[in-house]
Amino acid sequence: MTIFNFFKRSTTKCPRCLGKRFVDWDDIRRLNRQLKWVPAPCAYCDATGRVPKGLLSKVAVDCMYLTIDLPESVIEKIKEGDKETIEKGKQRELFVDHLIEYAEHHYLTQNMDAESIATLYLNTEAEKANFSVTKEELIKYIQGVIELKKTKLETLPL
Ligand SMILES: [Zn+2]
Numbered sequence: 001m002t003i004f005n006f007f008k009r010s011t012t013k014c015p016r017c018l019g020k021r022f023v024d025w026d027d028i029r030r031l032n033r034q035l036k037w038v039p040a041p042c043a044y045c046d047a048t049g050r051v052p053k054g055l056l057s058k059v060a061v062d063c064m065y066l067t068i069d070l071p072e073s074v075i076e077k078i079k080e081g082d083k084e085t086i087e088k089g090k091q092r093e094l095f096v097d098h099l100i101e102y103a104e105h106h107y108l109t110q111n112m113d114a115e116s117i118a119t120l121y122l123n124t125e126a127e128k129a130n131f132s133v134t135k136e137e138l139i140k141y142i143q144g145v146i147e148l149k150k151t152k153l154e155t156l157p158l
Contacts, residue, residue, distance in 0.1 A: 012053050014045035015061045021047045031062040034148055035100055035141075036093075043068040043075060055079060064096070065089025095131050103145040114142040 013019040017027055024039045041047040043066050044059070058081045059066060066078050066089070077085040102121060106112045112120070118138040133141075 010053060011050040012056070014042060014049055014051050015056065016044035017042035017049065019049040021045065021049045033062060033064060035145055036064045036096060037067060041068050043070070046075075063089070064093045092131065098125075099141070100145050103142045104149050107146050107149060114139045114146060117142050 014021075016031070017023050020027075021042055022039070023037065023042050028034055028037050028039065042049075044055075044061060044063075045051045047068070059079055063078070065086075066075065068075075070078075074085060078089065099121070102125065103114075103117050106117045106120065118135055121138065121142075122135060
């Protein structure tokens, strides 16, 4: 009984999935990760719904890189605060942020479609990126960026 109570006190409801064990579109919107995550079991609490209280100060709840598709060992390293792993995650987030900005810019200023933006990106920017993507993946992703941008523009208050 004592041990059980102690265990209970030391954990808290997972702030990423709100204890559901699964990150859905509502969570993704709440954490503003629409272009970065898709619904999946929660990596923050390892799909248990609860996390040790100490975790909150070590890893941000919206840490983009921490997702369930990573190998177990990488997830552990992020949660332990391993510098190299976290740096790698940051680089990946910067890459994605740059790609989103790039796609939005070309869509808004030149009204380009996803395929033209992907072609331009691969011809001019791909060398700078440390992450390889196929053209198909890129087109699909940029399409998502454009769709979200459209939704945001439509819901702007007049
Ligand atoms: Zn969770």
